[in-house]
Amino acid sequence: MPTPANAITTDALIIGAGPAGLFAAFELGLLGISAHIVDALPYAGGQCIELYPDKPIYDIPGTPATTGRQLVAQLLEQIKPFNTPLHLGQQVSVLEIPNASANEQTNLARFKVSSTANQTFVAKAIVIAAGVGAFVPKKLSVAGMDAFDGTQMVYHANQLPNAANQRITVVGSEDAVVQAAIDLCQHQAQHHSVTLLHRRDVFNAAPETLHTMRSLVASGQLRLCIGQIAGFDTDKNRLSALHITDVDGVTNALPTDTLLVLQGLSPKLGPVADWGLALERKQLPVDTAKFQTSEAGIFAVGDINTYPGKKKLIVSGFHEATLAAYAVADRLNPHAPTPLLYTTTSSLLLERLGKLV
Ligand SMILES: Cc1cc2nc3c(=O)[nH]c(=O)nc-3n(C[C@H](O)[C@H](O)[C@H](O)COP(=O)(O)OP(=O)(O)OC[C@H]3O[C@@H](n4cnc5c(N)ncnc54)[C@H](O)[C@@H]3O)c2cc1C
Numbered sequence: 001m002p003t004p005a006n007a008i009t010t011d012a013l014i015i016g017a018g019p020a021g022l023f024a025a026f027e028l029g030l031l032g033i034s035a036h037i038v039d040a041l042p043y044a045g046g047q048c049i050e051l052y053p054d055k056p057i058y059d060i061p062g063t064p065a066t067t068g069r070q071l072v073a074q075l076l077e078q079i080k081p082f083n084t085p086l087h088l089g090q091q092v093s094v095l096e097i098p099n100a101s102a103n104e105q106t107n108l109a110r111f112k113v114s115s116t117a118n119q120t121f122v123a124k125a126i127v128i129a130a131g132v133g134a135f136v137p138k139k140l141s142v143a144g145m146d147a148f149d150g151t152q153m154v155y156h157a158n159q160l161p162n163a164a165n166q167r168i169t170v171v172g173s174e175d176a177v178v179q180a181a182i183d184l185c186q187h188q189a190q191h192h193s194v195t196l197l198h199r200r201d202v203f204n205a206a207p208e209t210l211h212t213m214r215s216l217v218a219s220g221q222l223r224l225c226i227g228q229i230a231g232f233d234t235d236k237n238r239l240s241a242l243h244i245t246d247v248d249g250v251t252n253a254l255p256t257d258t259l260l261v262l263q264g265l266s267p268k269l270g271p272v273a274d275w276g277l278a279l280e281r282k283q284l285p286v287d288t289a290k291f292q293t294s295e296a297g298i299f300a301v302g303d304i305n306t307y308p309g310k311k312k313l314i315v316s317g318f319h320e321a322t323l324a325a326y327a328v329a330d331r332l333n334p335h336a337p338t339p340l341l342y343t344t345t346s347s348l349l350l351e352r353l354g355k356l357v
Contacts, residue, residue: 010036013123015092018046020302020317021129022075027325029082040091040134045072081354090117091134095275125328128300133267140261142229152239153259165192172262173198175205178213185221195223290327291320299324
């Protein structure tokens, strides 16, 4: 396939913006290697943000306690000096590995990577930090509703349209959905109405979140609707109402302009399995010196990799990202071995960190 004119060329492409991918960007930046990061989620943080944003984490070295959200904020702060571009909300779908003759001509393989946002990247090294796979939202399965996907039906709160006077229905049962309904009521007064919809009057949320939600319902700021979506109405091809069937089998119309579906996310290994790399139980086997996969120039760090003794912990991903970054540096500069430098004493590193005035 020819390379499109708008392709982004970079030294390294990092697939996944979880803790391992973000720290890989930091270590690459320290070594003077440019990198871009791609993630399927519309925000950085991987499992930390998606699965336990406000739970305390106690086993990050030198950090007695933090939360998923705080850790990710610190990791993003740490990579600021390198201005690493993040390409969010797009899944890496294709990874083309150059053939041997192309390798010989250029002396260095250039990988071509394409995302679901039609963005192509050309990179000299790939760092796969894909965790347990791309987090993709669990879709709503109501016949015909997919016609509104991305317009009147969205799967992330930050994809909600800004338009005023929207009748928004939020569907789901977990903490995130209850919080989203509260946020919509409290912070976005321009909405005409907000309805929280679930098939049972049972929500899996923290007690204080539930208390706030119930107070908003009691004061009439939030409508609670218990039932299942059985169908929908349209007006001039636009979604205008949902048909909600309650526990007694009675169906009523719920006027809706925008539907926010938060039924959780499921990780999909998906494309990683199709890139021709050796796999072992859905993970990428790597060596423990470079964390390189079965393909030279393609590295794997964090939960996606496997090796004897592997522990799926954040701290393991940090170590792996560090050694992988050194291996990328050696690959890019094969005739000049990368020296070990300390951030405390190296003026080169301090300059890269923007700490030298
Ligand atoms: C409930 C829970 C609690 C935990 N608590 C702790 C703890 O206390 N301490 C600890 O050390 N560890 C903990 N862990 C484990 C820790 O969260 C993981 O080890 C860590 O998140 C792995 O980081 P990662 O960057 O490798 O992957 P992830 O955090 O999974 O991030 C991978 C990212 O890659 C993206 N991605 C994947 N495929 C693609 C693709 N094709 N295109 C674009 N993007 C893609 C995903 O969307 C995701 O954002 C916990 C895990 C869970 C589930």
